[in-house]
Amino acid sequence: MAKGTLAVVLPIRGSLQPSAYEALTAGKALAGFLGESFDAVVVSGSRGAEFAKDLAARGPGRVHLIENPAFENFSDEACAAPLKRLIEKEGYARVVVVSTINGRLLAARLSAALNAGIAADVWGLSAEGGRVTAKRSLYGGNLIGDFAFASERQVILIQPLSFERAQPQASPGQVVPADSAPGSARAQFVSFEPQPAGEIDLGSAERVVSGGRGLGNADGFKMIRELARVLGAAVGASRAVVDSGWIPYRHQVGLTGRTVRPKLYVACGISGQIQHLAGMSSAANIVAINTDPDCPMMKLASIAVPGDVNEIVPQLIAELKKRKGA
Amino acid sequence: MALNIVVCVKNTPATTALAVDPSTGKAKLDGIQFALNPFDEYAVEEAVRIKERFPGAKTTALALGPERAEGAVREAIARGVDAGAVAVLPGWEESPYAAAIGLAKAILKLHAESPVHLVLFGKSTNDVASGLVGALVAARLDWPAVISVKKIDAVDEKEATVHRMMEDGVDLVKTPLPAVIGTVKEINDPRLPSLKGKMAAKKAELKIYRDADLGVGAEADAALKAVSLAKLSPFPPRPAGVRVDGVSPQDKAQKLVAILAERRVI
Structure with a gap:
């Protein structure tokens, strides 16, 4: 039986987004409701050790580091393979990802690969009797849906700014290198045109x-x-x-x-x-x-x-x- | 081989102002009009535009859900799509996880008849609003996916080059086909259905796939239960607001800044 919650962190263009800390808070809360362990994983093309150390200071017991230049420009296909191996090897039941464009694509691949129920834009989490419920908005933000999971594994995409950002704590978690061989990617990044300087997302x-x-x-x-x-x-x-x-x-x-x-x-x-x-x-x-x-x-x-x-x-x-x- | 495009569409309530039925915990849909999901208008228009660029290209609209799902397919045909198919799987449309399994099976049916190159999706739907189904269908098919696409540059039967709107700018992405492409509003300016299109929509004979055709019987229970809507409720009303009056714009601005500072949001 799968057990444990894993927050998946995807740096974008060589930097860690503050929303990663929100995924740590959501994941830790979820693991807390279920009385299970909470870990994180960072999939990075570079600066992985630095990111993993930063994340490890903010709540997870362990931070797996998946680092390979192949991950420098995000590819859902490249990332999904080592993550699936990690989740299966460690037996994680729950995966928390931030609802970004990249996060959605990756979460969809993991959901299909693991036959894990999935919910996106989640802003509230609870669990009772080992069963997870995710709250999200429907019908143009007019109604709240409580989504109940029955699959053994669950993939949860959290809405940015819905959970507090995890702060550094007294005792940091452990950084562990993981199998970092990328999956073969068909869709290929060609180039990037940044939005005008100084613009906030x-x-x-x-x-x-x-x-x-x-x-x-x-x-x-x-x-x-x-x-x-x-x-x-x-x-x-x-x-x-x-x-x-x-x-x-x-x-x-x-x-x-x-x-x-x-x-x-x-x-x-x-x-x-x-x-x-x-x-x-x-x-x-x-x-x-x-x-x-x-x-x-x-x-x-x-x-x-x-x-x-x-x-x-x-x-x-x-x-x-x-x-x-x- | 001519380009073969499938555009996935959903028949959704024409309004988002729905009440909750306390006895079922679901949205009250009696008497509610259904229409093509507004986000799908962009995917449909893009399919038609690609067809116009490539004489001989074929477009098929595909919907999943109860019998009424065909409404969205007919609306897509009215907007210029050539043909339609419906995966009749009532209840599956409520779960993005299940819907993707059903749609992927139906796409494989179409693919077996005539190889599919592109599968287009809208950004999300105005009902369940997961924004996930396109990515999930790609994962189920094990095809590449690019979502949030605001422009399709070059496309032929082998590959497509697309502009993807990201949180921090725009990516140029190249993908071999077949692939799933999720669109955003900026991709085009949809035209209204033509009279000729409306006539074609009325007359069109749609392909109907039922669970036995799709071979989803054994998976149905697990697919529908993996994640399901347990409860629907209205948002609690926001606390009443305060009104900032003042003798001049400057007076109002000063008072506003004072309130924002007190609430620690500046």
Whole structure:
């Protein structure tokens, strides 16, 4: 009978993402509910020892290190083979991965290879009588689904920013090298074009500033970007302004865009179409700035500021700068 | 050999504002209209565009679920897809894990008739919303997969070069075919169904695969139970918000900053 929880960490472009620490928290909590051991594994093309040491300090009993230059540019096919061998050899029952593009592909390969039930974008975990239940949102973020696993093994993709980031602890875990032979990969990485420098990824941002129709025109995003810069936030947008070409699609928040779960979401001139709310209504604090006090976003907001974004946002930027300078 | 494309589609509730039936713990679907999953419109449009680029290319829409799943297939045909197939496996559509097993079997059926080169998927669905089925189908078929694709550059019967939208930028990826490609909204601007398409959709004879045809009988129990929806509930209402009034934009901004600082979010 398989036993134990394994957090799988996939560095991207040679760096470890803070969401890896969230996977450690989720995995450790799950192992705790089940009274079993918790380990982690890092699959890396380089700097593996450094990453493994960092992870080992934050909760897992052991960190397996799978390192090979073949993993420098992520390939689900290359990574899945050594991970499957490790999971089978050590007998792990549960695998926790962060819900990123890479994480999804890899988790799908592991689910099929191990006949393990799978759930994605999970933000809550519990276990009773040895059975795991994962909470995730359905129907455009309107309903909560409790998914019960009955398969011997389970693959759980956690939603970024849904679990705390594990902190370094007094007694670190042990780093153990693992069989690192890659699987043969058919889909091949060719090249990468990074997004503009200084842009923060929406999906893992703790703060998001979004703009909508209320900005009046595409120029309004200069002000939104400045507010985002001052707050250390990612820039989001409503579908309406993306479709109007005011800002690229990668900034779209909502059903057909990205789902975000930040501590702070500032909606500037966004009325709150249901499709937009689907992507952000789980934010801890929602600030809405809008001339229409009765629009859905103002009603949803934790802090509603009635008024014109083009008047309030510049003042907000000035106040935040003053506060920073103080 | 002409390019053979399968586009997987799902018939989903046309609204996401659904109530929960307390007696079953499932969404109340009585009287709810179903339609092509909105994300699938992009995959369908992309299949049709590739077909337009490659005279002789063939496109087939494939759906899984109860009998009504064929609605999505007919909508795909109305949008320009040539043919349709339905894997009639009621209840399997509720589980991405099971759905992928059923779809993979149906794709193998189509593949046996005429080799499939590309299998296209939408990014996710507006109901179960796992965003996993494309990747799971690829894994079941042991075919390569690229998801989050915003542009298909070159494609022929041997390989495809695609642009993949990542969290931190855009990857260029080359994959041999057959392969599974998951799309995102940016890939195209879907056209509406044409009158001619709607006529074709009405008349189309769909391939129907049942569990015996797919040979999933023995696996059904394990596939459906591996992970299942035990309970559905509405989100608790958010606590009532505060309203920031003030005599001027500056006054409001100052008050807002004070609240954000107090809540430790800045």
